[in-house]
Amino acid sequence: xxxxxxxxxxxxxxxxxxxxxxxxxxxxxxxxxxxxxxxxxxxxxxxxxxxxxxxxxxxxxxxxxxxxxxxxxxxxxxxxxxxxxxxxxxxxxxxxxxxxxxxxxxxxxxxxxxxxxxxxxxxxxxxxxxxxxxxxxxxxxxxxxxxxxxxxxxxxxxxxxxxxxxxxxxxxxxxxxxxxxxxxxxxxxxxxxxxxxxxxxxxxxxxxxxxxxxxxxxxxxxxxxxxxxxxxxxxxxxxxxxxxxxxxxxxxxxxxxxxxxxxxxxxxxxxxxxxxxxxxxxxxxxxxxxxxxxxxxxxxxxxxxxxxxxxxxxxxxxxxxxxxxxxxxxxxxxxxxxxxxxxxxxxxxxxxxxxxxxxxxxxxxxxxxxxxxxxxxxxxxxxxxxxxxxxxxxxxxxxxxxxxxxxxxxxxxxxxxxxxxxxxxxxxxxxxxxxxxxxxxxxxxxxxxxxxxxxxxxxxxxxxxxxxxxxxxxxxxxxxxxxxxxxxxxxxxxxxxxxxxxxxxxxxxxxxxxxxxxxxxxxxxxxxxxxxxxxxxxxxxxxxxxxxxxxxxxxxxxxxxxxxxxxxxxxxxxxxxxxxxxxxxxxxxxxxxxx
Amino acid sequence: xxxxxxxxxxxxxxxxxxxxxxxxxxxxxxxxxxxxxxxxxxxxxxxxxxxxxxxxxxxxxxxxxxxxxxxxxxxxxxxxxxxxxxxxxxxxxxxxxxxxxxxxxxxxxx
Numbered sequence: 001x002x003x004x005x006x007x008x009x010x011x012x013x014x015x016x017x018x019x020x021x022x023x024x025x026x027x028x029x030x031x032x033x034x035x036x037x038x039x040x041x042x043x044x045x046x047x048x049x050x051x052x053x054x055x056x057x058x059x060x061x062x063x064x065x066x067x068x069x070x071x072x073x074x075x076x077x078x079x080x081x082x083x084x085x086x087x088x089x090x091x092x093x094x095x096x097x098x099x100x101x102x103x104x105x106x107x108x109x110x111x112x113x114x115x116x117x118x119x120x121x122x123x124x125x126x127x128x129x130x131x132x133x134x135x136x137x138x139x140x141x142x143x144x145x146x147x148x149x150x151x152x153x154x155x156x157x158x159x160x161x162x163x164x165x166x167x168x169x170x171x172x173x174x175x176x177x178x179x180x181x182x183x184x185x186x187x188x189x190x191x192x193x194x195x196x197x198x199x200x201x202x203x204x205x206x207x208x209x210x211x212x213x214x215x216x217x218x219x220x221x222x223x224x225x226x227x228x229x230x231x232x233x234x235x236x237x238x239x240x241x242x243x244x245x246x247x248x249x250x251x252x253x254x255x256x257x258x259x260x261x262x263x264x265x266x267x268x269x270x271x272x273x274x275x276x277x278x279x280x281x282x283x284x285x286x287x288x289x290x291x292x293x294x295x296x297x298x299x300x301x302x303x304x305x306x307x308x309x310x311x312x313x314x315x316x317x318x319x320x321x322x323x324x325x326x327x328x329x330x331x332x333x334x335x336x337x338x339x340x341x342x343x344x345x346x347x348x349x350x351x352x353x354x355x356x357x358x359x360x361x362x363x364x365x366x367x368x369x370x371x372x373x374x375x376x377x378x379x380x381x382x383x384x385x386x387x388x389x390x391x392x393x394x395x396x397x398x399x400x401x402x403x404x405x406x407x408x409x410x411x412x413x414x415x416x417x418x419x420x421x422x423x424x425x426x427x428x429x430x431x432x433x434x435x436x437x438x439x440x441x442x443x444x445x446x447x448x449x450x451x452x453x454x455x456x457x458x459x460x461x462x463x464x465x466x467x468x469x470x471x472x473x474x475x476x477x478x479x480x481x482x483x484x485x486x487x488x489x490x491x492x493x494x495x496x497x498x499x500x501x502x503x504x505x506x507x508x509x510x511x512x513x514x515x516x517x518x519x520x521x522x523x524x525x526x527x528x529x530x531x532x533x534x535x536x537x538x539x540x541x542x543x544x545x546x547x548x549x550x551x552x553x554x555x556x557x558x559x560x561x562x563x564x565x566x567x568x569x570x571x572x573x574x575x576x577x578x579x580x581x582x583x584x585x586x587x588x589x590x591x592x593x594x595x
Numbered sequence: 596x597x598x599x600x601x602x603x604x605x606x607x608x609x610x611x612x613x614x615x616x617x618x619x620x621x622x623x624x625x626x627x628x629x630x631x632x633x634x635x636x637x638x639x640x641x642x643x644x645x646x647x648x649x650x651x652x653x654x655x656x657x658x659x660x661x662x663x664x665x666x667x668x669x670x671x672x673x674x675x676x677x678x679x680x681x682x683x684x685x686x687x688x689x690x691x692x693x694x695x696x697x698x699x700x701x702x703x704x705x
Contacts, residue, residue: 053658056665067672073662148666166662173672248677584697 046214055466056168058204058235060182060196062244063461067173069182069197069289074169075151078139081113083161092159099153100143110142111161145169145187172289178247180303181240181281181459183404184289194301196238196459197289198404203463206235239462241277246270249576250280257569258284261534262557267304267438268569270577271548273449273539275475276457278401279547281305281439306399306406309435310552313519313562314369315537316431319444321362322490323389324377326452326482332489335359342372345422349375352518363493366515367501371430378429383414386425392481393444394454395436401457409435431519442537442550448494449513449539449548452487454478488543495542505538505567507574509585513545514538514570516562521555531555536566540574541586547577 030038056071077096084092089111090104097104113119120140144167146154151164170185183195192201209232254268270280283304287295295301302308324330340356342349351357351371357364365373378386391397396411411434412419427433436444439457447454456476463471482490494513498505502516517535520527534556539548551566551573559565578585614622673679 055661059668066675067668070669070672071665072669073666168665171669171673173669174676175678177677244677248681579692579695 053166054168054208054232055206055234057170057185057190057192057206058237058464058466060204060238060240062240062242062247064243065239066244068178068240068244069185070171070173071168072171073148073151074144074167075146075148075154075164076144076167077142077146077151077154078163078165079110079142080139080161080163081111081119084111084113085160086112088160092157092162095157095159096142096154096162099150100146107142110140139163170290174244175290176286176288177244177251178242178280178282179286179289180283180301180305181242181278181403182289184292184301187293194404195303196240196403199402200236200238200460200463203236203465204238206466207233234466236466237464238460239464241272241459241461242280245580246577247280247282249580250573251282253569253573253576254282254284256572257551257553257565261553261559261565261569263534263553263565264555265304266551266553267308268552268573269305269438269442269550270573271442271446271457271550273446273545273548276443276446276450276455277461277475278439278457278459281459302405303403305438306401306403307437309407309409309437310533311434311519311522312431312436312441312535313517313533314371314430315441315445315515315517315535315562316434316436317366317369317374317429318448318490318494318515319390319393319395320374320377320386320429321366321493322448322452322482322486323386324381325362325489326486327381327385327389329380329385330362330377332362332493335361336365336373336376338370338372340372342375342426344375344379344426345424347421347423347426349426363496366493366497369430369501369516374429375426378425383425386429387411387413389481390428390434392454392479393447394440394478395434395444399437399439399443399457401439402460406439407437409437409440411435431517435522438550438552441535442548445515445537445539445550446548447481448487448490449545450487451484452480452482454481491542491545494538498538502536502563502567504563505536505570505574507540507571507578510540510574510578510583511542511586512538512540512574513542514540514567516567518560518562532560532562534560534562534565536562536570538567538570538574541578541583546581546583547574549573549577 059067059071060069061067077100089108092111093104093107096102096107100107146164151166154162155164172179172182172184179195181195183193183197183199185192185197190205192198192204197204250268250270254266257263258266265284267283268280269278271278281303285300287300292301325332337359338351338357340351340354349371352369355368357368357370357373360368360370360373362373362377364370365377381389390411396409396413398406398408400406411428412424414420424433443454443457446457454477456478458473458475461473463473465471491513494515495511498512498514502514505512505514505516514536515538517533517537519533519535521531521533522528531554533552533554535550535552537548537550539545549570551569553562553566553569556565577583
């Protein structure tokens with residue numbers, strides 16, 4: 001090798017050495033001094049938040065597994081104008097227009113890319129894909145909640161730049177049936193309102209997860225990268241205590257009663273007195289939970305069974321009688337002489353139609369619904385005893401039923417300034433001057449039917465969590481209000497009340513206990529002249545009642561009396577329920593064999 | 596390392612490339628090992644990728660089936676709703692039972 005060659009070699013070696021040093025220095029700079037910066041940059045480029053399919057909201061079924069609220073597949077139709085070739089815009093708009101039953105001229109602007117950098121920002125917010133950040137949104141929503149069939153038709157077209165995103169649509173297959181109990185899920189988000197949808201909203205909701213996942217240069221997930229991602233959890237499901245067949249019978253009877261007695265509305269509740277499970281609850285007016293957008297008055301959503309209060313009137317008397325018997329101030333044999341007027345706290349209490357009954361037994365107070373007799377009983381007990389029983393029956397307190405929107409009612413108590421007067425002791429004894437919800441009233445009467453034990457009413461019998469764990473609801477004892485003996489005595493009195501007083505409620509072949517009520521409607525300063533709340537609460541068959549039924553009709557026009565209206569509805573309903581539940585008439589060998 | 600290089604370059608003289616058979620064999624061995632390792636790596640990566648894609652497809656299929664299942668459940672509920680059952684029963688000539696007679700199992704009578 002010559003000298004020049006050696007020099008050239010040395011020069012090259014030196015240059016290579018310098019280059020190597022430069023590379024090493026750069027690497028040290030990147031790996032050591034700017035490690036964090038490059039690490040984060042790399043992560044940003046290589047990973048992307050990708051939403052994982054969200055499982056549906058939990059279903060709601062009746063006690064026999066019939067779906068009352070479920071989820072159907074729907075689609076959101078989206079367009080990415082940048083991906084649609086100009087030559088195909090018109091054809092695509094025509095094809096989509098035909099399927100969507102919309103003019104193609106309406107669709108076209110969604111599909112044509114104008115090149116305007118503010119193109120996406122010019123669309124109203126509702127048209128942007130909510131899964132994308134606004135500044136990056138390459139999609140425009142054309143339509144939401146397309147049916148599965150329509151979505152599949154569009155998918156078959158395989159149009160470039162047109163995509164369908166599957167979403168869940170809440171469906172209520174039974175329509176208006178049990179709508180107040182169910183509540184509804186808002187159309188625009190996952191939130192449930194009213195009924196069990198509202199009360200169990202967080203339980204029913206599914207989780208949505210958008211994990212950071214490694215992606216390739218086309219922003220697709222890299223399949224060989226192990227990503228530790230928890231899958232989204234399905235929403236919990238609910239099994240209700242209601243039976244849809246009983247519910248349907250109740251709803252039909254309510255409709256029928258409202259029409260027959262020309263009432264403005266009404267409520268019927270059916271409860272199992274052994275468990276306090278609500279077997280059915282219906283109110284009118286009602287709404288369709290799948291079509292809530294068209295309801296102008298949000299009050300329509302409130303369940304009158306738990307959210308509306310009324311003065312119960314004479315259906316309250318069994319509570320007064322039970323309290324009086326249980327406290328020992330009277331016995332079954334005690335008599336009372338009715339002069340037609342009884343004064344309490346300076347207020348004259350009179351009977352309906354100003355009737356006078358003379359000497360009467362405690363049972364007669366119920367049979368003839370004697371206001372003066374009830375007032376006399378309350379004065380015999382005194383305020384402390386009377387109100388402690390009333391409260392023990394759950395009046396003036398929430399039942400804590402698992403439904404959203406329960407209200408408490410009004411029970412002014414001694415000492416409540418400007419609300420309670422001495423005369424309240426008398427008027428409260430026959431259900432005036434205090435208000436209850438229909439559920440509070442039926443719970444109190446069910447307490448007598450259940451040997452004096454008050455349980456907590458409930459509508460969800462089973463909660464099935466997203467991972468399959470099952471939680472079963474058990475009846476919860478709230479209070480032993482009166483002794484079993486007192487409760488049975490009152491029940492027998494109520495049987496006589498139906499047999500001798502409210503015969504309209506009699507069901508052939510069955511012993512029924514019950515009480516009617518005709519309550520005036522309070523307004524500030526008094527009561528309205530026209531219109532009453534007509535009601536009947538009864539249970540049977542005695543001695544082992546299987547259902548308690550409350551019928552309440554608002555302002556019936558054909559008759560103002562609970563005995564003429566609600567009691568008749570009760571009879572028709574009880575007859576059907578006994579048949580459906582397979583309860584044979586008492587006194588037949590079959591009934592005894594079944595006991 | 597130095598002895599290995601010496602063996603490999605043993606025959607290198609003035610532009611001529613000579614290598615002893617032993618050194619050539621060693622070099623070949625190294626290449627073979629590297630090739631095997633590289634091939635294994637490639638097979639592993641491609642298989643993992645294929646499996647990953649397959650799992651992804653299965654997951655998509657699972658979600659699709661879950662959607663279909665949920666949808667069908669609601670469709671069944673729609674088709675068997677009480678109002679439709681009543682309508683259908685009426686069409687078939689059924690009427691509500693009004694007079695129910697209970698039979699006594701012992702005698703078979705009323």
